[in-house]
Amino acid sequence: MTSAVMPTYARAPVAFVKGEGCRLTARDGRTFLDFAAGIAVCALGHAHPRLVAALHEQAQRLWHCSNLFEVEHQESVAAALARLTFGELVFFANSGAEANECAIKIARRHHAAAGHPGRYRVLAFKGSFHGRTLATLAAAGNPKNLDGFGPVVDGFDHAPYGDLAAATAAVGPHTAAILVEPIQGEGGIKVPDPAFLKGLRALADKTGALLMFDEVQCGMGRSGALFAHQRVGVAPDVMTVAKGLAGGFPVAACVATRKAAAAMTAGSHASTFGGNPLAMRVAIEVLAIVAEPAFLARVAQAGQVLAAGLDALVARHPHLYAERRGVGLMQGLRCTLDPGTMADRLRDAGLLIAPAQDHVIRLVPPLIVSDAEIEEALLILDAVARSALKAA
Numbered sequence: 001m002t003s004a005v006m007p008t009y010a011r012a013p014v015a016f017v018k019g020e021g022c023r024l025t026a027r028d029g030r031t032f033l034d035f036a037a038g039i040a041v042c043a044l045g046h047a048h049p050r051l052v053a054a055l056h057e058q059a060q061r062l063w064h065c066s067n068l069f070e071v072e073h074q075e076s077v078a079a080a081l082a083r084l085t086f087g088e089l090v091f092f093a094n095s096g097a098e099a100n101e102c103a104i105k106i107a108r109r110h111h112a113a114a115g116h117p118g119r120y121r122v123l124a125f126k127g128s129f130h131g132r133t134l135a136t137l138a139a140a141g142n143p144k145n146l147d148g149f150g151p152v153v154d155g156f157d158h159a160p161y162g163d164l165a166a167a168t169a170a171v172g173p174h175t176a177a178i179l180v181e182p183i184q185g186e187g188g189i190k191v192p193d194p195a196f197l198k199g200l201r202a203l204a205d206k207t208g209a210l211l212m213f214d215e216v217q218c219g220m221g222r223s224g225a226l227f228a229h230q231r232v233g234v235a236p237d238v239m240t241v242a243k244g245l246a247g248g249f250p251v252a253a254c255v256a257t258r259k260a261a262a263a264m265t266a267g268s269h270a271s272t273f274g275g276n277p278l279a280m281r282v283a284i285e286v287l288a289i290v291a292e293p294a295f296l297a298r299v300a301q302a303g304q305v306l307a308a309g310l311d312a313l314v315a316r317h318p319h320l321y322a323e324r325r326g327v328g329l330m331q332g333l334r335c336t337l338d339p340g341t342m343a344d345r346l347r348d349a350g351l352l353i354a355p356a357q358d359h360v361i362r363l364v365p366p367l368i369v370s371d372a373e374i375e376e377a378l379l380i381l382d383a384v385a386r387s388a389l390k391a392a
């Protein structure tokens with residue numbers, strides 16, 4: 001049967017019909033241990049009772065309300081994000097790309113309002129991912145994703161990730177902002193030296209550029225801190241959040257200081273669905289759970305268990321697992337086979353992972369993963385490495 005869905009994805013031949021915690025059940029009855037979590041989205045696993053109840057309760061009252069009116073729960077989510085971070089003002093969107101669009105617009109308007117409309121360029125980094133809109137594609141600058149889509153949106157410069165000297169050289173009088181993932185996700189789970197982020201903060205302070213962190217993937221508890229930059233003790237002027245924010249209900253946020261966003265006045269930006277009551281109600285619940293210090297401490301502990309197990313696999317099976325990278329429950333394994341093949345083999349053995357660039361497979365389980373489930377995933381990774389050795 002031919003499909004009417006536009007074939008923009010290379011989909012694996014499996015359809016899930018039910019999820020519970022860290023497990024998914026497919027239409028044919030097979031069950032899988034989910035260490036992909038919708039690509040770091042299902043922070044509290046599948047069908048978390050508190051999220052189900054919150055969504056259900058809100059669905060019975062009000063689904064949608066235009067931003068022409070006050071939208072219930074937006075104030076609560078914005079206040080929570082402000083209380084838990086450097087931020088003071090929040091714009092709600094529906095996807096990571098849209099939150100980054102908002103960040104880019106904030107940067108341009110910030111300088112335009114100060115009388116410097118020519119100061120519009122954003123310095124971003126190679127190997128990053130910021131979304132699939134035309135501006136966020138230009139920000140990441142990945143030629144593969146830009147191919148065939150016409151003129152690249154102007155206003156983006158690039159430096160190698162982790163290279164502070166190159167970043168310093170690339171910042172000029174036209175630089176409005178520096179946009180960076182505190183940990184690169186799609187790029188292959190790259191954790192920079194803390195000195196890199198600290199240096200970018202100093203560079204922004206010196207030049208008047210805004211420092212903008214894309215925490216769409218590494219935020220919402222994944223690193224063991226609520227936001228990855230908090231581990232390093234470097235606060236940005238603007239931060240984008242999405243994936244885990246409502247545990248799988250689509251929502252995103254662009255969090256800024258009052259100063260950075262001072263020019264974002266009424267009419268300057270908008271979204272029909274952004275901050276929808278359903279999304280807000282679920283986000284309140286996710287934030288209440290994930291921001292608890294005991295919850296984050298458990299994420300860090302689970303991350304250590306996973307990292308130690310992965311290190312042991314690298315030591316035991318260097319023919320397949322070349323290197324482990326990551327912090328908390330954002331772990332990557334660089335493999336000698338391509339990530340797509342690895343995804344197929346692991347899935348056949350009952351484990352879901354998310355491929356990334358640089359020959360890396362991502363292990364980004366729900367943050368509620370148990371030690372027993374981590375052990376089970378490690379056993380599957382071990383078994384796949386042993387059968388790869390036999391086949392070779």
Ligand SMILES: *Cc1c(COP(=O)(O)O)cnc(C)c1O
Binds near residue numbers: 181
């Ligand atoms: C996934 C991702 C995005 C894009 O999010 P969408 O919701 O797909 O638009 C942006 N930045 C980072 C770091 C991401 O991981």
